[in-house]
Amino acid sequence: xxxxxxxxxxxxxxxxxxxxxxxxxxxxxxxxxxxxxxxxxxxxxxxxxxxxxxxxxxxxxxxxxxxxxxxxxxxxxxxxxxxxxxxxxxxxxxxxxxxxxxxxxxxxxxxxxxxxxxxxxxxxxxxxxxxxxxxxxxxxxxxxxxxxxxxxxxxxxxxxxxxxxxxxxxxxxxxxxxxxxxxxxxxxxxxxxxxxxxxxxxxxxxxxxxxxxxxxxxxxxxxxxxxxxxxxxxxxxxxxxxxxxxxxxxxxxxxxxxxxxxxxxxxxxxxxxxxxxxxxxxxxxxxxxxxxxxx
Amino acid sequence: xxxxxxxxxxxxxxxxxxxxxxxxxxxxxxxxxxxxxxxxxxxxxxxxxxxxxxxxxxxxxxxxxxxxxxxxxxxxxxxxxxxxxxxxxxxxxxxxxxxxxxxxxxxxxxxxxxxxxxxxxxxxxxxx
Numbered sequence: 001x002x003x004x005x006x007x008x009x010x011x012x013x014x015x016x017x018x019x020x021x022x023x024x025x026x027x028x029x030x031x032x033x034x035x036x037x038x039x040x041x042x043x044x045x046x047x048x049x050x051x052x053x054x055x056x057x058x059x060x061x062x063x064x065x066x067x068x069x070x071x072x073x074x075x076x077x078x079x080x081x082x083x084x085x086x087x088x089x090x091x092x093x094x095x096x097x098x099x100x101x102x103x104x105x106x107x108x109x110x111x112x113x114x115x116x117x118x119x120x121x122x123x124x125x126x127x128x129x130x131x132x133x134x135x136x137x138x139x140x141x142x143x144x145x146x147x148x149x150x151x152x153x154x155x156x157x158x159x160x161x162x163x164x165x166x167x168x169x170x171x172x173x174x175x176x177x178x179x180x181x182x183x184x185x186x187x188x189x190x191x192x193x194x195x196x197x198x199x200x201x202x203x204x205x206x207x208x209x210x211x212x213x214x215x216x217x218x219x220x221x222x223x224x225x226x227x228x229x230x231x232x233x234x235x236x237x238x239x240x241x242x243x244x245x246x247x248x249x250x251x252x253x254x255x256x257x258x259x260x261x262x263x264x265x266x267x268x269x270x271x272x273x274x275x276x277x278x279x280x281x282x283x284x285x286x287x288x289x290x291x292x293x294x295x
Numbered sequence: 296x297x298x299x300x301x302x303x304x305x306x307x308x309x310x311x312x313x314x315x316x317x318x319x320x321x322x323x324x325x326x327x328x329x330x331x332x333x334x335x336x337x338x339x340x341x342x343x344x345x346x347x348x349x350x351x352x353x354x355x356x357x358x359x360x361x362x363x364x365x366x367x368x369x370x371x372x373x374x375x376x377x378x379x380x381x382x383x384x385x386x387x388x389x390x391x392x393x394x395x396x397x398x399x400x401x402x403x404x405x406x407x408x409x410x411x412x413x414x415x416x417x418x419x420x421x422x423x
Contacts, residue, residue: 005303048320
């Protein structure tokens with residue numbers, strides 16, 4: 001059965017709200033506009049592809065219609081990216097960061113670089129900002145005239161209690177990217193990394209790990225217990241924490257590389273920047289993940 | 296078989312999005328494959344001087360014909376009479392992206408119209 005138009009509108013509205021909510025700091029950050037025209041087009045292309053992959057992953061594991069199969073997940077991801085581009089273009093035009101007398105590459109670059117975090121925000125907003133009426137969870141977005149989907153629901157129910165490792169990792173990555181991206185483009189990360197001492201750096205890394213463990217296992221965050229593996233042994237806690245921090249570091253390094261922070265820099269500075277931003281990424285990967293997760 | 300059931304509005308949003316995403320990817324791929332790595336090449340053009348209440352200003356248009364962005368572009372404009380410098384002025388442009396044009400003014404106390412020549416040149420710029 002088709003969804004009524006009113007309901008689709010509601011979903012798009014949630015998406016737009018989520019897109020702006022999560023990415024507004026980036027739209028108001030000048031380093032991000034600069035990265036739009038200083039980045040090589042192929043780096044931007046890679047950035048779009050990586051974001052699209054993240055969207056697919058998020059929609060598949062935590063999205064509104066995650067039970068609906070790949071076609072629907074694909075369509076949703078394209079829509080979210082399209083909405084992201086439209087929202088970013090509108091905002092940049094209104095803020096006069098994009099004007100029509102600029103070179104095409106500058107206009108396109110600025111819009112693309114801002115549109116990707118908006119797209120992730122749209123995805124998270126659509127899935128998370130809705131009311132908990134239970135209706136949306138049951139909405140598969142597809143008509144079923146076979147037993148194919150039933151089987152999938154069955155599988156889902158069977159795996160629900162166990163930790164879906166890949167799914168958790170993807171959502172953690174989305175959380176890390178969403179949070180770290182707000183801090184990554186600023187000059188402050190470079191400045192802190194340049195002035196920090198190795199001991200401070202170690203302290204930051206330990207704090208990140210401790211925060212990750214605390215949020216995931218010892219605080220009473222909604223859904224936190226869902227991550228805890230079957231046996232709640234010390235080993236499981238340690239493994240979960242290490243994986244979370246590893247994901248945070250990967251997200252941190254990738255974003256920094258994208259903003260050109262690793263170009264012509266000594267290896268020590270690369271590591272320092274990654275750890276400095278890693279704290280934000282860890283918060284995203286742990287607390288952020290629990291917030292992004294489907295209820 | 297599963298069949299997608301979307302209403303007309305969702306199809307419109309999807310079509311527009313698909314078009315946007317496809318053209319974005321195509322543009323980036325095309326731009327990425329055709330772009331060179333020529334360093335910034337900056338052209339400066341000066342316009343007709345204008346008289347203001349306290350000084351004279353000369354509009355300056357600078358264009359980067361290179362493939363790379365220039366940061367902190369420092370521009371100098373000199374008024375010359377018979378080969379001798381009458382007055383010198385300068386200004387900076389924070390960023391000049393590739394193929395981009397920026398406009399500004401330089402100010403003088405001397406009337407630039409009395410100068411035989413308005414000489415403009417770029418002094419230097421950074422790689423971002």
